[in-house]
Amino acid sequence: MDDELIQDLISDLPQSIIESILIRLPIQDAVRTSVLSSKWRYKWATVTHLVFDNRCVALSNDRSVDQASLVKFITRALFLHQGPIHKFQLSTNYLQCSPDIDQWLLFLSRTDIKELFLELGDGEWFRVPSCLFNCKKLTRLELFRCELDPPPSFKGFLCLRSLNLHQVLVAPEAIESLISSCPLLESMQLSYFDSLALTIHAPNLKYLCLEGEFTDICLKNTPLLVAISVAMYMTEDVAEHFEQSSSCNFIKFLGGVPLLEKLVGHIYFTKVKYMILDFGLSSCFSYVSLQHAFIYMFSILKYLSIGDYPGRLPITYSHLRVIELYQVSFEDMNEILVVLRLILNSPNLKELQISGSPNTLPAIGAPDLDFWEKECPSDCTLKRLRDVKMTDMSGVPHEMEFIKFLLANSPVLESMTISPCVVMDGKVHMLIELLRFRRASPQAEILFIQD
Amino acid sequence: MSEGVLSVVRSEMKSYIWLQTTDGSIQQVEKEVAMSCPVICQEILQKGLGSSKNYPIVLPERVNPALLGLILDYCRFHQAPGRSNKEHKTFDEKFIRMSTQRLCELTSAAYSLKLKPLVDLTCRALARIIEGKTPEEVRETFHIPDDLTEEEKLEPIRNITDDPHIRRLNRLYAKKRQELKERDKPRNTRVKEEHVDERSVDDLLLFINGGKDSKGVQTTKNKKKNRRRKEKEKDSASNHSDVCPLSLFEFNAAYDARSEDNVDHILSSTPSETAKLQDFVELELELDESDSDDGLDPAMKKELDREVENFARILNSNWLERRQEILSLGNERRLVPVSGNISGSISRFTSKQLFYFSFPLIACNCGCLYSWIFFTPHLL
Numbered sequence: 001m002d003d004e005l006i007q008d009l010i011s012d013l014p015q016s017i018i019e020s021i022l023i024r025l026p027i028q029d030a031v032r033t034s035v036l037s038s039k040w041r042y043k044w045a046t047v048t049h050l051v052f053d054n055r056c057v058a059l060s061n062d063r064s065v066d067q068a069s070l071v072k073f074i075t076r077a078l079f080l081h082q083g084p085i086h087k088f089q090l091s092t093n094y095l096q097c098s099p100d101i102d103q104w105l106l107f108l109s110r111t112d113i114k115e116l117f118l119e120l121g122d123g124e125w126f127r128v129p130s131c132l133f134n135c136k137k138l139t140r141l142e143l144f145r146c147e148l149d150p151p152p153s154f155k156g157f158l159c160l161r162s163l164n165l166h167q168v169l170v171a172p173e174a175i176e177s178l179i180s181s182c183p184l185l186e187s188m189q190l191s192y193f194d195s196l197a198l199t200i201h202a203p204n205l206k207y208l209c210l211e212g213e214f215t216d217i218c219l220k221n222t223p224l225l226v227a228i229s230v231a232m233y234m235t236e237d238v239a240e241h242f243e244q245s246s247s248c249n250f251i252k253f254l255g256g257v258p259l260l261e262k263l264v265g266h267i268y269f270t271k272v273k274y275m276i277l278d279f280g281l282s283s284c285f286s287y288v289s290l291q292h293a294f295i296y297m298f299s300i301l302k303y304l305s306i307g308d309y310p311g312r313l314p315i316t317y318s319h320l321r322v323i324e325l326y327q328v329s330f331e332d333m334n335e336i337l338v339v340l341r342l343i344l345n346s347p348n349l350k351e352l353q354i355s356g357s358p359n360t361l362p363a364i365g366a367p368d369l370d371f372w373e374k375e376c377p378s379d380c381t382l383k384r385l386r387d388v389k390m391t392d393m394s395g396v397p398h399e400m401e402f403i404k405f406l407l408a409n410s411p412v413l414e415s416m417t418i419s420p421c422v423v424m425d426g427k428v429h430m431l432i433e434l435l436r437f438r439r440a441s442p443q444a445e446i447l448f449i450q451d
Numbered sequence: 452m453s454e455g456v457l458s459v460v461r462s463e464m465k466s467y468i469w470l471q472t473t474d475g476s477i478q479q480v481e482k483e484v485a486m487s488c489p490v491i492c493q494e495i496l497q498k499g500l501g502s503s504k505n506y507p508i509v510l511p512e513r514v515n516p517a518l519l520g521l522i523l524d525y526c527r528f529h530q531a532p533g534r535s536n537k538e539h540k541t542f543d544e545k546f547i548r549m550s551t552q553r554l555c556e557l558t559s560a561a562y563s564l565k566l567k568p569l570v571d572l573t574c575r576a577l578a579r580i581i582e583g584k585t586p587e588e589v590r591e592t593f594h595i596p597d598d599l600t601e602e603e604k605l606e607p608i609r610n611i612t613d614d615p616h617i618r619r620l621n622r623l624y625a626k627k628r629q630e631l632k633e634r635d636k637p638r639n640t641r642v643k644e645e646h647v648d649e650r651s652v653d654d655l656l657l658f659i660n661g662g663k664d665s666k667g668v669q670t671t672k673n674k675k676k677n678r679r680r681k682e683k684e685k686d687s688a689s690n691h692s693d694v695c696p697l698s699l700f701e702f703n704a705a706y707d708a709r710s711e712d713n714v715d716h717i718l719s720s721t722p723s724e725t726a727k728l729q730d731f732v733e734l735e736l737e738l739d740e741s742d743s744d745d746g747l748d749p750a751m752k753k754e755l756d757r758e759v760e761n762f763a764r765i766l767n768s769n770w771l772e773r774r775q776e777i778l779s780l781g782n783e784r785r786l787v788p789v790s791g792n793i794s795g796s797i798s799r800f801t802s803k804q805l806f807y808f809s810f811p812l813i814a815c816n817c818g819c820l821y822s823w824i825f826f827t828p829h830l831l
Binding site: 013017025026 | 551552555558559562570571574575577578581582583584585586589590593594595596597598599
């Protein structure tokens with residue numbers, strides 16, 4: 001008797017709630033709801049987000065069977081779908097280059113798609129068909145392991161706000177014109193490019209994340225840039241080529257970003273190491289905190305240190321609050337100068353994180369300690385600096401001078417964390433020196449982290 | 452005034468709003484908490500209601516007092532400042548622990564009050580309940596009536612996840628439906644089938660005698676509103692090694708060339724061609740809409756569609772076995788060379804045999820005419 005009174009709890013809820021539920025289900029469960037009852041038969045077909053991955057199909061041990069069943073599933077789901085599709089995501093390593101993907105993209109280009117994520121397997125990289133460039137309403141584009149070749153008549157994605165290209169093969173001119181033809185671009189991530197010389201014109205760009213082998217980076221027109229994260233790699237010969245030129249890389253890179261709030265300079269692993277480590281590059285700022293240096297070449301700092309610096313820097317980074325720089329070589333005067341420049345021109349700096357290079361070569365000759373008196377103006381105070389973290393410190397004289405400089409000029413410093421990477425004797429020596437330093441801030445805590 | 456007195460005065464100044472639920476009862480609620488609901492907020496600001504007991508804000512009908520209590524608890528927690536994200540999450544997790552019925556009602560109530568964070572939370576909870584369950588389990592949890600009709604159930608379930616159980620089930624359904632059809636309307640279908648046969652044969656003749664233009668033949672033979680087909684035509688130039696009707700025509704061309712000789716060559720067509728043919732058959736049968744030009748009424752079309760799908764399944768599962776069978780059959784008998792006058796050969800058959808062999812024919816329209824001939828070499 002009770003059963004008669006219990007009514008269907010869910011089928012009569014408003015369509016937007018049902019869609020909200022179905023969007024949160026994995027696609028295979030959403031499709032399965034079509035056999036629940038007559039009302040549910042086509043409820044799943046109007047879902048606007050389609051997310052496909054390896055879990056969609058029951059896997060067997062045979063890779064080609066899995067590939068075929070995944071292809072069939074996606075094709076049928078697309079075929080039975082009704083209405084617009086706003087998001088399409090495909091992350092699978094079973095498919096590489098397949099004509100089915102071309103057809104799916106052609107189908108999607110007709111459905112006013114707004115967000116497209118394509119992550120395919122290793123092997124032959126997927127050559128993106130030209131129908132992708134007809135997706136006029138695209139706002140987010142993420143491609144992993146593809147080949148991109150915009151046709152000459154391509155005028156740009158006029159609605160694109162977020163671009164993420166990871167291991168994508170594309171001609172340098174094509175990349176630059178792609179970036180400059182997307183007027184609304186706010187967030188961009190370019191990963192694992194080879195030998196790219198990039199000039200960025202993006203008047204609305206706010207978040208920039210670059211990783212790879214760059215021969216040149218010039219932020220020409222990025223006045224609204226708020227956060228930069230760079231993991232750069234530069235080969236020796238390129239560096240030498242720069243030594244001869246007179247353009248100042250610091251100005252080229254950081255000259256036009258007055259609204260910058262966060263600057264992060266990572267080091268870049270070579271590709272081999274990339275495969276060993278587990279990276280999860282899903283968002284613009286999922287950078288990995290590096291503990292061990294494998295093979296590394298020069299970092300962004302080296303790049304920035306190249307070039308003639310024209311006296312006092314004209315820009316003040318009044319919004320810059322966080323600076324994180326890895327692999328600063330305290331043996332190289334130019335690199336230290338870059339760091340100093342950044343710090344001295346950021347009156348509102350709150351957090352500073354510097355990581356030294358553990359493979360620092362022993363200094364040749366006596367260190368030039370006068371350098372510090374020369375370069376640091378006597379009246380500089382880092383008025384907002386609160387947290388400083390120095391990692392991978394080897395205790396070389398310049399490092400200690402730097403710490404001394406920071407301690408003496410930060411009246412509101414709250415914590416200074418130092419993690420050395422030297423043997424016991426070195427640590428004791430460092431500690432002895434640290435004790436001597438004057439502190440401008442009465443509440444500063446010096447935390448000496450032992451392993 | 453001292454601090455203590457001031458604070459007392461301040462707490463007394465907290466204002467209250469009067470809300471009326473569907474059952475007529477009126478509740479007093481703190482204004483800040485109630486303002487988190489957009490609908491209530493709107494009522495207060497635009498209509499000025501709720502400030503006294505005589506003019507309460509009437510809530511939408513899905514909000515009964517118990518649900519209102521829950522919603523207000525939620526609002527109260529979340530609009531209080533100074534709580535970390537983790538605390539919010541823990542609260543949310545505990546909050547949604549309730550019966551499924553209550554959860555559905557809460558979703559509906561939150562929706563009517565346009566309280567988006569709560570709607571998202573409850574939808575996520577419902578999705579978690581549904582995830583991973585079989586349809587029967589979901590029906591049980593939500594008391595969904597199992598009202599798919601027998602016919603709809605017998606329609607082959609679109610085997611989206613390629614479940615072997617569903618495949619087997621579809622095969623069983625197909626067999627059952629075939630039996631039903633044979634029992635119910637044998638004569639009508641036979642007559643109609645002959646009609647269909649002739650049309651296809653004309654097209655066939657056209658093809659064999661005239662142009663080898665695959666696209667042209669496609670449009671005359673297959674005027675199906677098929678997006679996929681159109682896409683294929685557009686993309687066919689470049690990189691698809693997929694199901695290609697062209698392969699079918701290659702097969703036919705081979706057949707044509709050797710029509711004077713024995714049919715052995717055709718029987719020994721390569722596995723790839725048969726695979727392609729098989730795929731083509733399957734492809735044809737996936738299509739939802741049928742030919743609009745066949746001159747059949749819609750009911751018949753539906754039946755034919757179903758038969759088509761049945762036989763696709765049968766064919767696909769038994770194709771290779773059948774082929775072996777026929778090969779062995781064919782070797783025993785003498786093979787009569789097939790002339791170009793195929794319509795003549797068809798008329799030789801009795802209606803019964805025609806019925807038997809034209810199922811595959813209808814199944815695959817013109818394409819499978821070839822398979823039909825292929826199947827019955829001993830009759831030629």
